[in-house]
Amino acid sequence: MDAKKAAGEKAAEYISDGMRIGLGTGSTVYWTIVRLGELVKEGLRIEAVPTSVQTEKLAREAGIPLLPLDRLQAPLDLTVDGADEVSPKYELIKGGGGALLREKMIASFSDRFIVVVDHSKCVPVLGQFPLPVEVVPFGWEMTSKQLGQMGCEPILRIRDGAPFVTDNGNYVIDCRFGSIPNPGELTVELNKLPGIVENGLFVNMADLIVVGYPDGTTRTKSGS
Numbered sequence: 739m740d741a742k743k744a745a746g747e748k749a750a751e752y753i754s755d756g757m758r759i760g761l762g763t764g765s766t767v768y769w770t771i772v773r774l775g776e777l778v779k780e781g782l783r784i785e786a787v788p789t790s791v792q793t794e795k796l797a798r799e800a801g802i803p804l805l806p807l808d809r810l811q812a813p814l815d816l817t818v819d820g821a822d823e824v825s826p827k828y829e830l831i832k833g834g835g836g837a838l839l840r841e842k843m844i845a846s847f848s849d850r851f852i853v854v855v856d857h858s859k860c861v862p863v864l865g866q867f868p869l870p871v872e873v874v875p876f877g878w879e880m881t882s883k884q885l886g887q888m889g890c891e892p893i894l895r896i897r898d899g900a901p902f903v904t905d906n907g908n909y910v911i912d913c914r915f916g917s918i919p920n921p922g923e924l925t926v927e928l929n930k931l932p933g934i935v936e937n938g939l940f941v942n943m944a945d946l947i948v949v950g951y952p953d954g955t956t957r958t959k960s961g962s
């Protein structure tokens with residue numbers, strides 16, 4: 739079995755009747771969405787907030803009822819999402835799919851945040867995966883220079899020959915740090931740059947990591 743499928747499907751076991759949940763973005767949480775769609779058809783009653791246009795479409799196709807944000811008066815019970823890297827302290831790099839802003843907003847407004855990954859995403863130190871940083875298009879070249887001064891190689895994300903545009907109308911700069919030994923400190927520094935909308939470091943946010951393996955087994959680790 740696919741390791742991503744194993745992790746994604748396992749996370750669906752944490753969702754019970756009556757829950758209001760956040761749905762992340764990517765090829766691992768895809769399997770959570772598919773499984774939840776099956777459970778909804780069998781009678782599970784849930785409402786979901788998607789973290790991207792792509793996930794909204796998937797959830798609709800799966801028949802999962804969506805909860806409009808203006809009806810979200812209290813935190814969600816649970817959010818399930820993928821990650822690009824997970825450190826031994828359960829710090830994450832996210833945003834490989836470009837949905838980092840909505841993902842961080844929804845995760846921060848959830849009582850529990852479950853992260854689903856295949857085993858290759860668990861690393862000793864974050865930073866081999868370039869850190870996605872969402873920036874406003876205005877003056878992105880200037881913001882990119884400022885990011886470079888923080889010790890990374892900043893590369894504007896390009897898709898089909900043009901800048902990749904997020905669901906929020908912004909650009910993404912992928913920052914090659916090589917190693918991020920202190921993600922908490924880097925987050926504080928990144929948040930000082932006015933051109934940055936959000937960065938892909940998720941520190942002290944994950945409550946549970948579900949790791950999938952190619953033989954179809956999963957292991958769970960408790961986070962913050």
Ligand SMILES: O=C(CO)[C@H](O)[C@H](O)COP(=O)(O)O
Nearest residue numbers: 764765766820833834835837
């Ligand atoms: O942060 C994300 C999207 O913005 C994804 O969760 C992350 O890129 C992992 O994706 P996948 O499960 O496809 O490997």
